[in-house]
Each structure stands twice: as C-alpha cells, then as structure tokens.
Amino acid sequence: MKLRVLLALLFASVSLINAQDEKIDMLMFEPVYNSYSPNVVSKVILEDGTVVEGFRDDVDRKKGQIYYVKLKDSITGEKKEFNAEQIKEMYLFPGGFEKFTKSASYMFDARRWGSQDLQSDLIDKGFIFFKKQTVSLKNKKDERELLMQLINPKFSSLIEVYGDPMAKKTTGLGIGGFNVAGGLAKSYYFKKGDNIFWLEKKNLDDYYENLFGDNTEFMAKYPKKNIKWKMLGEYVFMYTKMSLE
Template identity: 35%
Template sequence: MIKKFLLIALTVFCIAEVSAQQLLSPSFTFSHKKTAYLTLVDGTELEGIIKDVDRKKGLIKYIKIEDKIGKKHKLKPAAIVHMYLPASGLDKLSKAISFLEDMKKWNNQKLNQDLLRQGYVYCENTQVLVKKKERTMMLQLLNPEFSNEVRVFHDPMAKHTMGIGVAGINATGNIAKSYYVKKADEDVAHLIKKSKYNKEFAKLWGGCDALIQKTTDIKWRDLTQHILDYSDCGN
C-alpha cells in the first residue's frame, strides 16, 4: 500500500515537474528487457538488449549490449553516433513525449518520433566546449520535442536546486543549474550556467533582437520559453 502511494505521488510530481520545466530530467537506469537502438560510426544499425552502462563522473564510458543473435558488444561512445535507450522504472515516468501543439513546428523530424513517444532516451555523440577546449561526449538530449533550432543536453556534472521530497525521495524542484546548449548553426555545444545566465543572455541569444529586447527580467526557469522564442525569431 505504501509503495503504491509513493508511486502515485512520484508520478504526479514527475508530471508536474515536466510541465514546469518542459525539459526532460536525465535517465540513469535502463531496461534490460526492451530493445535499444544504436547507430554506429561505421554505419551499422545495432539492435539489442542493454547489459550494462558504465559511467565515470556521470559520463558514459562504455555500453554493453547483446544483439538479436546473442552476440555481445562492448562499445565506447566514440564508436556510436547516436542511440535510443529504453528508460526503466521511475525514470520512465517523465519520458513519454506528448509533442505539445505549440512546439510541433520546432520538432526535429530527424529523430524517431515513435520511440520518443514510448519514453526512449535519445543520446548523441556531441562536440562540447569546456574551458575553451573541445571534447567529445555522449550526452542525453533533454528537449527532443522542440530541438530543431536549439538542442539542450544534460550536463553530467551539473549541480541542482533544492527539491521537495516524498518519504526521503527527492521528487520535484530538482532543477539542473547547467546545461549544454547547441544552436543549429553551431558545430559545438556550449555550457551555460544558472549563475552566469543573466550576464551571458544577450550573447547566447544574439541574432534575436526581439527576444533580447522583450526579456527585461531574465530568469533561469524561463529557459524553455527563451528557446522557443529564439526558435521563432524571424519566422
């Protein structure tokens, strides 16, 4: 009975959190029963069951997968272009994408819409700029339903705001203080932080005067709306 109550409570909190942020929370656990889909650098389309995902400091170091004929693969992120991984347990609660009507025009049609609607996590090999140095990371996309003009990736090293707990479980209010952001005309993703967002706002959204001029009160929690406004700029 207690477990049922917690599940219902967490479901409500997760739905509320997604509605508030409109950015998905990252997944850290994946199903060992549902099929994962990987596209490799050599063009191979690999389908199979996840056996293990190894991380170091939050970053994926390798993924073990068993394909449909029973062959086991141990892959480093450098060998993978992108992948769709099935979230498991509570991680899946906030992953089913609804594709809200006002966001459809900024939906990235290159992504597999059916898998996203089923709650799959999309990750891709991405060039990022860290302290003026470029690195390659396998990162989770957090805005798949409006990522055509701006892509927002999970920062594995991000700190978080204070959350509200249910029976000791942090359920809501746990918002990341940093993300990797990549605009359509850029080759690398840039790290943006809550603490510097106000100062870097004009530079980040440069080219969209309408957004910059109308935003007199810059707030981190409005990041999603800023992305949509930027995407709509000039269209």
C-alpha cells in the same frame, strides 16, 4: 513495501502535475535520466550508418556522461561493445522509477507541443535520445567524445541543450526516498553552431548575447535585464520559433 511504493508513485504523479504548473518552462526540457531499462530493446546508430539493436547490458560514464555501451542481442544473447567515438546516435529506454516519471512528463509534453524537429517514433514512444559530442566537461577538461542526452529534441534545430548529470539542483520534493518532483538543474551544456559549452545558472547573463543576440525581436520580447533561469526552456523554444518564422 509494495503498497508503500505504489502510494509513493501515486503521490508522485500528483506532485509532478503540481510541479509541472510551477516549473512548466524548465520542464520544456527533458529531465536528465541516469538509469536505463535492460528489458527494452535499445538502438545504437554507428558513425558508418550501421544500426545495432539489443538490450542494454552495461553503460560506463565519465563525470556522468556516457563513453561506453554494451548491448546484448535480443535473440542470440551475443554481447557487443561500443565506445562513444564509434556511435553517432543512441536511443535508450528509462528504467526503474525514472520510467514512471518519463511517462508522466510525456502527458504534459503532448499538451505542449504540436511538432518537433527530430522525427523519431522512438522519441515519441518515450526513449531517451543521445548524440555524440566532442566536449570539454565544465569548460575545464580536455575535450573528449561522449554520448550526451539531448533534452530539447523537439526544438533543437538552432540550439541544442544537453543534460548535465552532475548538475547541482534547487530544492526538490522527496517522497519515500525518491526525489519525485526534481528541482531545477543549475547547469546544462549548450550547442549553437559548432560551439558547445557548459552554462551555469549564475552565468546566464554572460551568455545571453551568445545564445540569443542575433535575434532582435527575441531580445525585445525577452530583454537581458529580465531573464530568469527557470524560463530557460521557453527562451530556447521561443528563440527557435521566432528565428524560423
């Protein structure tokens, strides 16, 4: 069994490399992670600025998004509980098989980026970054405060993109029961200014002006009639780069 898993991991790394070349634009976004290590010290920053560190003990979700976290003190073993409305930011480390895919994705990330918006050594070390947002899930539900994974932490100064753990995906590559190459997510949450909304692949045309319409140089380079969902990561990065130059 161990040999089977090892071979699966090895093949997954090769598959991820190949998939990276084919899907490089969307993989400019962080993958959305759903498992978190209980053995690596996590960090929670509360709204009042208090920093709490400890091992991840429990995480509860609403439609995939985190609304409750419990940490266990690494020394005393004391457990502390926090609801999303108490937390400003949070850093968790991926667990299980997702830890491997996170490490693999960062090999390519290092090649791609020379700078980042969020100056955090924890992000550089592979931690997953969450921010509290007041959001209407799928633009339909009552708004509530949730901890959402920021998936473009290195180019998020103008447009923040948050993962949708419930997103449907295009076909991925399955190996030994694992979905190693992923598939492209068909929906994300976007925040520009104070407006945060859920965007599906089929509605990208409808939101083009909302996201990019205030930059004529960008629209000339990436006209609406030619946009492709798989290029969305590049669009957000280039819009940010061209707007800040």
